[in-house]
Amino acid sequence: MVAELNFNNPTVVALARYGALVVGKMLFLLLLTSFFRVTRKVFSCPEDARSSYLGNAKTEDQVKKMLIKDDMIERVRRCVLNDMENIIPFLLLAPLYILTGPADSTALLLFQIFVGSRFVHTITYLFGMQPFRALAFTAGLCVNFYFVFHIFRNSHF
């Protein structure tokens, strides 16, 4: 019997739960970016600076000032980009990995390592903590590479 992608398969339920958690974390960073943009009045588009709801800039000089890059916002942006480069491949590979029919406990452990590493990555990125960020990044990347090799080896057609 082959592995199925439905909730009768406990690995799929685990993926749903951990996937929701880690995507939720990523979406939270989008919210944080918006929050910082409005509170710090730093925008990427002139119409945002001019909007009375956002920047409320009255003169072109004020608009220009609000378009200068902010260190903290750029940091959050890079963190989002790194999330996308790692979390999205994870969520694309994980269902294919499940289809190869791994042991439930192995799959669960890999999901936990990955999601844990990405939470550590976000915290260490936002607070600039090295070499912990590099280690968290590496742990997540290893899980993704393991998926790649495992799927490749177990998909003969």
Add this chain to the structure above:
Amino acid sequence: MVAELNFNNPTVVALARYGALVVGKMLFLLLLTSFFRVTRKVFSCPEDARSSYLGNAKTEDQVKKMLIKDDMIERVRRCVLNDMENIIPFLLLAPLYILTGPADSTALLLFQIFVGSRFVHTITYLFGMQPFRALAFTAGLCVNFYFVFHIFRNSHF
């Protein structure tokens, strides 16, 4: 009986249709970027500027001029990035959401709100219309957060 990810499930058919629509919109922006790059002769790589098919720059001075950033192209680029940050999580979360077995009509409504909000977002981004862009962004983000909470609550293992 658990929800299945196949076309016997009308929610999956709806996801396919709306998903294709919104990814098609995102791919169209890639095409628009290429179109603007060639017509405005603004590139990200020196070899593009030099290529006789693209920039056709003959001197190093011409190459340098073609590598200066263009406001409209940067706007399309930011729009693509925002699409990726929102549409991709939607398409990763939606199948997991379907697996929790929601009512067909609820799922359909959420898909329609999301896809509608992203079309409004793209138009308001390209034409610089605030606060409508912020509202469209928020609507899409709310659907994604709803998915996260719903999946998390309905995936016990």
Add this chain to the structure above:
Amino acid sequence: MVAELNFNNPTVVALARYGALVVGKMLFLLLLTSFFRVTRKVFSCPEDARSSYLGNAKTEDQVKKMLIKDDMIERVRRCVLNDMENIIPFLLLAPLYILTGPADSTALLLFQIFVGSRFVHTITYLFGMQPFRALAFTAGLCVNFYFVFHIFRNSHF
């Protein structure tokens, strides 16, 4: 009988194999970025430059120098971004495409064209070879657009 997303369906096995291959290629570029950052001592965060494991910068002057953008690293970054804009939509659309029940041989051919085009794209991007990069990009985009139209036409609810 409708198409199912499990390994009894040879098209799903093919997607797993080619998907793992092309995501593996994308993850390899992340590894390459990290490798270049450490060997060229060019970073995006000041704490990376200061870290004794990475940049090992002792003075603020050294830190500043390590934050200047490097042409090769920016090239790899753009290549990763282009991969994300194309490979991720492919991997989101492909399962929906499979659900519409295409002929195995057609699906396999499309997967092969896409994955081949992305490998050519990466090589031509890293070595700055035009117009071959533009052609590879176009081939991949055509497969994605074909998926969009095919899914849209074959998902009535």
